[in-house]
Amino acid sequence: MLGTIGAAAADTKVTVSPTTVHPGDPVLVTVTGSTEQPKGTANGHALEFFPTHAAYRAVFAVPLDAKADTISVEVDSAVRPAYVKVTASTFPETNVIVEDELANPPKADRDRIDADNAAIIGAAGKAKGDPQFVRTFRRPPGEVTSIFGEWRRFNDGHRNQHLGLDLFALEGSKVKVVNAGTVVLVRDTFLAGNVVVVAHGSGIASAYFHLSKTSVAEGDTVAQGAEVGLAGHTGRTTGPHLHIGVWAPGGWVDPAEFFKLNLAPATTKVSRK
Numbered sequence: 001m002l003g004t005i006g007a008a009a010a011d012t013k014v015t016v017s018p019t020t021v022h023p024g025d026p027v028l029v030t031v032t033g034s035t036e037q038p039k040g041t042a043n044g045h046a047l048e049f050f051p052t053h054a055a056y057r058a059v060f061a062v063p064l065d066a067k068a069d070t071i072s073v074e075v076d077s078a079v080r081p082a083y084v085k086v087t088a089s090t091f092p093e094t095n096v097i098v099e100d101e102l103a104n105p106p107k108a109d110r111d112r113i114d115a116d117n118a119a120i121i122g123a124a125g126k127a128k129g130d131p132q133f134v135r136t137f138r139r140p141p142g143e144v145t146s147i148f149g150e151w152r153r154f155n156d157g158h159r160n161q162h163l164g165l166d167l168f169a170l171e172g173s174k175v176k177v178v179n180a181g182t183v184v185l186v187r188d189t190f191l192a193g194n195v196v197v198v199a200h201g202s203g204i205a206s207a208y209f210h211l212s213k214t215s216v217a218e219g220d221t222v223a224q225g226a227e228v229g230l231a232g233h234t235g236r237t238t239g240p241h242l243h244i245g246v247w248a249p250g251g252w253v254d255p256a257e258f259f260k261l262n263l264a265p266a267t268t269k270v271s272r273k
Contacts (some may be wrong), residue, residue, distance in 0.1 A: 061250035123185035142167030152201035193234025
């Protein structure tokens with residue numbers, strides 16, 4: 001029996017892509033040679049594996065505060081872990097001028113901001129379980145106007161880090177969901193304006209900020225490309241655009257890098273052990 005287990009472990013291989021990353025990057029973990037749903041961790045976070053046609057895959061986030069180091073990706077059924085090298089990164093900084101009440105809000109609004117942030121992160125955390133998507137994720141259209149990770153220095157000098165990708169969008173243009181999933185949050189927030197969060201399963205969620213109007217309700221199931229709202233400039237913005245955020249186990253990731261990943265699962269589900 002021990003020999004059989006050892007042989008199975010020897011046949012199981014773990015690979016990661018990319019192998020060298022920056023803080024905020026998504027990492028794709030691929031397990032081949034496993035006959036059942038793998039279990040594993042990366043940087044202390046449980047991996048949410050799903051079956052593809054030839055392997056099992058999972059995604060995790062490299063923390064934004066990660067130092068230059070190595071992250072070990074360990075899978076129970078594999079003899080050897082895989083390693084991801086984290087390289088130091090300096091995000092750019094830009095000055096942003098907005099209305100004073102948005103740059104330095106009073107305590108009541110700061111309390112609202114804290115509640116909004118907790119609600120958004122809590123909603124993204126509901127993306128556990130089997131994948132609800134059957135296709136790769138599709139990036140929304142639009143020219144990039146602000147990159148992920150950028151530091152923004154506001155009127156009074158305080159800084160906030162931008163945890164999504166800003167895309168040019170005309171006021172009132174349709175915003176479509178990047179993949180199939182379940183709407184887990186529709187909320188009018190102080191900074192992000194009208195927000196929709198969609199859970200896609202496998203620990204992955206997408207968020208849509210600054211909408212002029214929302215077109216869905218919490219609990220709705222949506223197909224890839226379904227309308228979730230209209231682009232706008234609600235909340236703290238300097239003009240109409242779409243802020244798209246992507247959550248993976250471990251935190252927010254750079255959407256520009258995430259949309260490059262091949263994440264299409266197998267259409268036939270494999271039972272979880």
